[in-house]
Amino acid sequence: MTLMKWFESKAQGLVIVSLGHGDLLLESLCQVAREANIHTGVIMTGLGSLTLGRIHSVVTNDMPPQDRFLDLPGPLEVVGFSGIIAGYEPHVHISLMDASGKFYGGHLEEGCSILTLSEISILRAPDIRIVRKLRDGNAIKLLDWEPQP
Numbered sequence: 001m002t003l004m005k006w007f008e009s010k011a012q013g014l015v016i017v018s019l020g021h022g023d024l025l026l027e028s029l030c031q032v033a034r035e036a037n038i039h040t041g042v043i044m045t046g047l048g049s050l051t052l053g054r055i056h057s058v059v060t061n062d063m064p065p066q067d068r069f070l071d072l073p074g075p076l077e078v079v080g081f082s083g084i085i086a087g088y089e090p091h092v093h094i095s096l097m098d099a100s101g102k103f104y105g106g107h108l109e110e111g112c113s114i115l116t117l118s119e120i121s122i123l124r125a126p127d128i129r130i131v132r133k134l135r136d137g138n139a140i141k142l143l144d145w146e147p148q149p
Contacts, residue, residue: 004028006036013124015041018117019048025112029090029120038085040125043092046081048118050074053096057106072096072104075115081108085122086143087131 003020015036019028025048032038053072076096083092092108129148132141 002028004031006032008036013126015122015124017120017122019114019120020117021114023114023118024110025050025114025118026090026092026108026110029085029092030088032122033085033088033090036122038122038124039088040128040130041085042123042125043081043083043085043090044121044123046078046092046094046118046120048078049115050076050078050096051113051115052076052111053094053104054109054111055094055096055104055106056109069109070104070106072098074113075099076104078118079103083108084130084143087146089132091132 002023004023006015006017008015015038017032019025051074053074053076056067056069058067076098079095079097081092081094083090093106094108095103095105097103129146130143131146133144134141135144
């Protein structure tokens with residue numbers, strides 16, 4: 001059972017998301033993007049707490065740079081997160097603090113479970129359509145314009 005709810009101010013183009021204990025953070029954001037029809041948007045704010053954090057970051061002192069995945073046991077305080085929704089897919093970076101005061105940050109991965117709550121604000125960008133795709137010989141998908149259907 002999910003406790004997820006979302007609320008929208010159509011006049012402002014603003015969507016507020018409420019998550020509760022046991023909800024999955026990234027999976028819920030993906031669901032809201034589809035349900036609320038947010039093709040392109042900005043995840044402006046995010047806060048809350050997690051029972052489990054799963055992130056990845058790039059270790060840049062390795063050549064070539066390597067992805068490092070971290071599974072962090074909770075409780076974890078969500079210091080904040082933000083991101084972009086492009087093609088209905090959220091790309092989110094998150095900052096977390098554990099009970100000892102140690103900070104972690106990186107790319108939000110699936111499997112992050114809410115401890116008490118999470119509250120998120122998303123701003124729609126209805127007059128543009130952005131997607132991620134390979135371009136200009138880059139090996140990583142970058143944001144690019146998508147023509148209106």
